[in-house]
Amino acid sequence: MQKRLPRFKRVPIATPLWLGERDWQIIRLVHRHRFLRSDQIAAFIGGSQQGIVRRLQLLFHHSYLERPLAQLESYYRPGSRAIVYGLGNKGEELVKQEFGISPSWRDKNRAVGRMLLEHTLLVADVMVSIELACRKRGDVQVVYEDDLATGTKRQPFQWRVTIPSGEKLTVIPDFVFALTAAALGGPKDTATFNEARDILVGVLRQIAGYIQSLGLTNESDVLSSGFDIILSGKSPRVPLAQPGGIKLDNSISGQLGVALTSVPNAKAYQVQYGTGTGAWLEAGIFPNTRGILIHNLTPGTVYSVRVRAVGGSTQYSPWSNAISLMAI
Numbered sequence: 001m002q003k004r005l006p007r008f009k010r011v012p013i014a015t016p017l018w019l020g021e022r023d024w025q026i027i028r029l030v031h032r033h034r035f036l037r038s039d040q041i042a043a044f045i046g047g048s049q050q051g052i053v054r055r056l057q058l059l060f061h062h063s064y065l066e067r068p069l070a071q072l073e074s075y076y077r078p079g080s081r082a083i084v085y086g087l088g089n090k091g092e093e094l095v096k097q098e099f100g101i102s103p104s105w106r107d108k109n110r111a112v113g114r115m116l117l118e119h120t121l122l123v124a125d126v127m128v129s130i131e132l133a134c135r136k137r138g139d140v141q142v143v144y145e146d147d148l149a150t151g152t153k154r155q156p157f158q159w160r161v162t163i164p165s166g167e168k169l170t171v172i173p174d175f176v177f178a179l180t181a182a183a184l185g186g187p188k189d190t191a192t193f194n195e196a197r198d199i200l201v202g203v204l205r206q207i208a209g210y211i212q213s214l215g216l217t218n219e220s221d222v223l224s225s226g227f228d229i230i231l232s233g234k235s236p237r238v239p240l241a242q243p244g245g246i247k248l249d250n251s252i253s254g255q256l257g258v259a260l261t262s263v264p265n266a267k268a269y270q271v272q273y274g275t276g277t278g279a280w281l282e283a284g285i286f287p288n289t290r291g292i293l294i295h296n297l298t299p300g301t302v303y304s305v306r307v308r309a310v311g312g313s314t315q316y317s318p319w320s321n322a323i324s325l326m327a328i
Contacts, residue, residue, distance in 0.1 A: 014061035030087055031095045032144055035120045037082040043128050064091040070114040113282035123174045145176040240266055240309040240317035248325040256327060258292035258305055266309035273305045297327040
């Protein structure tokens with residue numbers, strides 16, 4: 001009887017793997033969406049879902065794909081769960097070498113937070129529905145952002161919103177795509193194009209209104225909700241200093257409290273923790289230097305914590321030196 005492979009730990013010696021055309025499709029697809037469930041990948045690629053799942057397993061154990069640890073929480077809920085995949089180290093190298101694309105994500109996929117993971121998967125659900133609808137129709141095709149000729153290397157898709165505090169933020173959309181169809185020309189096609197453009201503008205305004213309706217009062221709220229932002233202002237921002245003065249408190253069982261000295265010009269603070277044997281895990285992004293709590297820790301385990309500031313001209317400061325303390 002064949003032994004079941006571990007879900008979130010790679011085996012020392014995996015079955016030999018030779019990359020085929022379908023493997024290239026999977027890697028490019030996961031890079032495009034950052035995170036996808038196995039059922040979403042099967043829907044995009046087509047064919048046998050069981051065969052796709054087996055291939056994803058091999059790509060994971062050979063480090064082409066990653067299985068984010070944030071999805072572990074869902075395995076404690078009733079029912080079966082499709083495994084979520086992101087790019088692994090070899091996958092990132094492959095994308096850079098073969099496609100000339102440098103992955104721009106700030107952190108390793110394995111340590112991504114649960115909120116951002118679920119947010120990204122919901123966006124992917126929308127894109128799967130659009131892709132399958134276009135395939136069914138036959139005369140409409142989805143064109144993705146990496147295939148769009150924008151005429152600029154800078155971020156061309158962004159818009160500004162004013163949050164309740166009065167500050168203006170530039171928000172980058174979760175996903176960009178276009179729809180193409182064979183056109184015969186003439187007034188009818190022009191009218192169709194104008195109608196589609198008006199719908200798109202309306203959707204963008206709805207998204208901007210949605211962001212404002214969330215009551216986001218500072219940049220940390222925007223970041224922790226899964227949105228990327230470009231900070232804008234009249235005066236130039238300076239690089240942020242490395243956080244210091246970090247203190248840990250284990251007076252509450254199963255938790256660690258974190259406090260630190262404030263960093264000038266910082267808008268928020270990103271906190272990560274780990275045991276020293278694996279990847280750093282996301283604790284969250286916090287607006288203040290006090291009242292930071294890391295939950296659901298194992299008593300008797302020593303945890304290391306590091307912090308970086310968010311804001312400034314570089315958006316992030318260097319990570320602080322790691323501080324360790326045992327959870328009780």
